[in-house]
Amino acid sequence: MKKIIGFIIIIISFLVFYFTSQQAMMAYETSKHIPKKKVEELPVVSLSQNSVFYDRNNNPFYIPASGDNRINLKSSEIPQLVKDIFISTEDRYFYTHKGIDLFGVARAFMVNVSNSGIEQGASTITQQLSRNLYLTQARTVERKIKEIQISLQLEKQYSKDQILEMYINTIYFANRNYGIEAASKAYFSKSAKDLSIAQTAFVCTIPNNPTLYDPLRNFNNAKKRQERILGILRDQGKITEKQYTAAMKEKITLKKNSKTQEYPDYYSLVDVELQNILKGKKGKFKTNKLSEAQQKELKKLKTPGERVLYLQNQGLKIYTSLNPSVQQVTVSAVNRGTLSTNTQGAAVVIKNDTHEIIAISGGRNYEPHNLNRGFQSYRQPGSTIKPLLVYAPYIETFGATPDTKVNADNYCKGTYCPKNDSKKEYGDVTLRTAMQNSYNTAAVRLYEQLTPRIGYSYIDKFGFNKITNEDRVELGRALGGFNVGMSPLEMTEAYSTFGNNGVFYQNSAIKKITLRDGTVLYDNEPKSVRVYNPSTNETMRSMLNSVVKNGTARHINMPLNYIGGKTGTTNDNTNLWFMGLTSNYTIGTWIGNDKQRIPIPKNYSYPPTQRIWQSIVVNGQLY
Structure with a gap:
C-alpha cells in the first residue's frame, strides 16, 4: 500500500x-x-492588523479580533x-x-x-x-x-x-x-x-x-x-x-489566547468614543499621517461605517485612561451594592485634574456588547439636578449666600403642588439647610424666581443629550422630573465642574491614538467652558460638603481633605442616585430597574448608591 x-x-x-x-x-x-x-x-x-488597547500604565488590556x-x-x-x-x-x-x-x-x-x-x-x-x-x-x-x-x-x-x-x-x-x-x-x-x-x-x-x-x-x-x-x-x-x-x-503544550475582555464595561465606552473620533465627531484624527496606501484605501470607502472598520484594522494603538485597580473596585462595588435590592446599577469615576474617565461600571455582572448603563441608560436624576439647575445659578444670578433664606412650606401653582419628602413644612430656612436636607418646595420656589430660561443657560453648557422642549418650561424639572433624563456619565461629568473651579471639561476615556511606529494620529485636547464663577463654585462646594456632614448623605461622612455630594430619588423610589466629590475625584452612582416603573425595595438602612460610592472611594483610595 x-x-x-x-x-x-x-x-x-x-x-x-x-x-x-x-x-x-x-x-x-x-x-x-x-x-x-x-x-x-x-x-x-496596506496589511490589515488588529488594534491594541492600552490602560493608563501603557499595558495592553484588549486586542479585539474583528474577523x-x-x-x-x-x-x-x-x-x-x-x-x-x-x-x-x-x-x-x-x-x-x-x-x-x-x-x-x-x-x-x-x-x-x-x-x-x-x-x-x-x-x-x-x-x-x-x-x-x-x-x-x-x-x-x-x-x-x-x-x-x-x-x-x-x-x-x-x-x-x-x-x-x-x-x-x-x-x-x-x-x-x-x-x-x-x-x-x-x-x-x-x-x-x-x-x-x-x-x-x-x-x-x-x-x-x-x-x-x-x-x-x-x-x-x-x-x-x-x-x-x-x-x-x-x-x-x-x-x-x-x-x-x-x-x-520539549513537550508542546498549547496555551490558547481566548482574548477575554477583562474590562468589558470600560472597553464598551472606549469603543464608542473611538468610533466618534474616527468619524470626526470628537477631536481631530489626522488621516494625513497615515501611509499613502492607507490614505488611498480610505478614499475608496463610501460610508463612515466602512471607514471606521477599515481604520480599526490598521494596527492602531489606543492609549486610554483606564485605571485597572479602580475599575475592578468600581465593578465589584456595583455588583455587591445591588444584590440586596436585586436591581441594576452603574458607577463612573472621573479624575478631576486630568479630565479622564478612569473607571465605569455598565451594570451588575455586565456582559460584553450589552447595554452599558453607565453611559447608554438615561434616567430622571431626581434631586441631584438641584445644585446644577437651581442652587448654583441662583447664587450666581442673585449674589446669594448659603445663609440666604427661602421658604420651605407647602407650594402650589395651579395643579402643580410638590411636597417635601417628609410631607412636612419647615418655614424659612437657609439655602444651606434647604439643599442639605433636599427640601423640594424650597428648590421649586428658587427655580421659579430664577426662571427656567436662566437655569438652562447654565446647564446647557454640560451638553445633556436628552433634554426636550417641554423640559425647558416645566417647574418640576427643578426636582429632576425630566421627560427622559441623564446618564450616570453625563451627571458625573457635570458634577466634576465643582472639582475644577467652576469650569466644565469634556472628559474622555481615550488619551492618544498612534500607528504602530509611534506616529500620533490623535491627541486628546479637552474642550472647556466656564459654567460658574470661582466664588459661586466655592460656595457650592461648601454646601455640598454640608449634605455629607449633616444632611441626606451623613451616613457616609469620612474625615477626608474634602468630601461633598448630593443625593437623588425619583417618584415611587424608582431611581436612586448619589453624586459625590473628593479632593481629586468625582464619582457618580445610580441604581434602579431596567423596567423603569418598578420601585426599588426599601430594605436598606441608607441608600445603596451611597454605600457603593463609599466602597469605591475607600477601596480605590480615591481621596
Missing part, C-alpha cells in the same frame, strides 16, 4: 513539475514583451529562526533568484519523491506573496501567469528583506490567524520573540497546509512536521545538535 501511495505521489509531483515549469516558461517569455513597469504601477498594499487576527512585525522584529525556517522549507534559494525559480520546481519534485509526500512547494516565497496580496488561490493557467508577472515586479519594487517581511506577515496560520505574531499569541499566548526553538518550529509548520497542520484539530500532524523541520534546521547548521536534541524532547 505504501509503495502504491508513493507511486501516486510521484506521478502527481511530476505533473506539478511539468505544468508549473511550462507555465513559468510561458509567463517568463511573455514578460519579456511587456513594457517595463514603473515601481508605482504595482499598488502598495481575521493580524499583528504585523517589522523585519527587525521577526526572529531570525522564523526566517530560517521558511527559507529552508519553502524557498531555499530565496536570496539568489529573481522571483521565480525553475530549478526550484525540479528540486521540489525530487524532495517530494524522496519523502513520498508534498514537503516542498514549487512556488517561491515571492510567488506566494503575489497570491496573498493581489490574487486568488484559483489554480488556473491565467492566474499562474499573472502570479509570475507580479512576482517579477515585486522583486524590482522591494528588497528581499521587505518581501520576506510581508510574506511572514501575510501567510495563514489557521483559525483566522495571519502572520507569525498573531499565531504565536493565539497558540502559545506569547510573542514570537519569546517562543522556544521547539515552539517556533511547531508554529511554523502550519502555513504549509493550514488544514492538515491545524494544531487545534490535527496536533499530531503538526508535531510530526515540526520534527522534520527541526531536522532540516540541524542539517543546515541553523541550530546545533544540542539545541536539536533539547527541542525534540
Whole structure:
C-alpha cells in the first residue's frame, strides 16, 4: 500500500513539475514583451492588523479580533529562526533568484519523491506573496501567469528583506490567524520573540497546509512536521545538535489566547468614543499621517461605517485612561451594592485634574456588547439636578449666600403642588439647610424666581443629550422630573465642574491614538467652558460638603481633605442616585430597574448608591 501511495505521489509531483515549469516558461517569455513597469504601477498594499488597547500604565488590556487576527512585525522584529525556517522549507534559494525559480520546481519534485509526500512547494516565497496580496488561490493557467508577472515586479519594487517581511506577515496560520505574531499569541499566548526553538518550529509548520497542520484539530500532524523541520534546521547548521536534541524532547503544550475582555464595561465606552473620533465627531484624527496606501484605501470607502472598520484594522494603538485597580473596585462595588435590592446599577469615576474617565461600571455582572448603563441608560436624576439647575445659578444670578433664606412650606401653582419628602413644612430656612436636607418646595420656589430660561443657560453648557422642549418650561424639572433624563456619565461629568473651579471639561476615556511606529494620529485636547464663577463654585462646594456632614448623605461622612455630594430619588423610589466629590475625584452612582416603573425595595438602612460610592472611594483610595 505504501509503495502504491508513493507511486501516486510521484506521478502527481511530476505533473506539478511539468505544468508549473511550462507555465513559468510561458509567463517568463511573455514578460519579456511587456513594457517595463514603473515601481508605482504595482499598488502598495496596506496589511490589515488588529488594534491594541492600552490602560493608563501603557499595558495592553484588549486586542479585539474583528474577523481575521493580524499583528504585523517589522523585519527587525521577526526572529531570525522564523526566517530560517521558511527559507529552508519553502524557498531555499530565496536570496539568489529573481522571483521565480525553475530549478526550484525540479528540486521540489525530487524532495517530494524522496519523502513520498508534498514537503516542498514549487512556488517561491515571492510567488506566494503575489497570491496573498493581489490574487486568488484559483489554480488556473491565467492566474499562474499573472502570479509570475507580479512576482517579477515585486522583486524590482522591494528588497528581499521587505518581501520576506510581508510574506511572514501575510501567510495563514489557521483559525483566522495571519502572520507569525498573531499565531504565536493565539497558540502559545506569547510573542514570537519569546517562543522556544521547539515552539517556533511547531508554529511554523502550519502555513504549509493550514488544514492538515491545524494544531487545534490535527496536533499530531503538526508535531510530526515540526520534527522534520527541526531536522532540516540541524542539517543546515541553523541550530546545533544540542539545541536539536533539547527541542525534540520539549513537550508542546498549547496555551490558547481566548482574548477575554477583562474590562468589558470600560472597553464598551472606549469603543464608542473611538468610533466618534474616527468619524470626526470628537477631536481631530489626522488621516494625513497615515501611509499613502492607507490614505488611498480610505478614499475608496463610501460610508463612515466602512471607514471606521477599515481604520480599526490598521494596527492602531489606543492609549486610554483606564485605571485597572479602580475599575475592578468600581465593578465589584456595583455588583455587591445591588444584590440586596436585586436591581441594576452603574458607577463612573472621573479624575478631576486630568479630565479622564478612569473607571465605569455598565451594570451588575455586565456582559460584553450589552447595554452599558453607565453611559447608554438615561434616567430622571431626581434631586441631584438641584445644585446644577437651581442652587448654583441662583447664587450666581442673585449674589446669594448659603445663609440666604427661602421658604420651605407647602407650594402650589395651579395643579402643580410638590411636597417635601417628609410631607412636612419647615418655614424659612437657609439655602444651606434647604439643599442639605433636599427640601423640594424650597428648590421649586428658587427655580421659579430664577426662571427656567436662566437655569438652562447654565446647564446647557454640560451638553445633556436628552433634554426636550417641554423640559425647558416645566417647574418640576427643578426636582429632576425630566421627560427622559441623564446618564450616570453625563451627571458625573457635570458634577466634576465643582472639582475644577467652576469650569466644565469634556472628559474622555481615550488619551492618544498612534500607528504602530509611534506616529500620533490623535491627541486628546479637552474642550472647556466656564459654567460658574470661582466664588459661586466655592460656595457650592461648601454646601455640598454640608449634605455629607449633616444632611441626606451623613451616613457616609469620612474625615477626608474634602468630601461633598448630593443625593437623588425619583417618584415611587424608582431611581436612586448619589453624586459625590473628593479632593481629586468625582464619582457618580445610580441604581434602579431596567423596567423603569418598578420601585426599588426599601430594605436598606441608607441608600445603596451611597454605600457603593463609599466602597469605591475607600477601596480605590480615591481621596
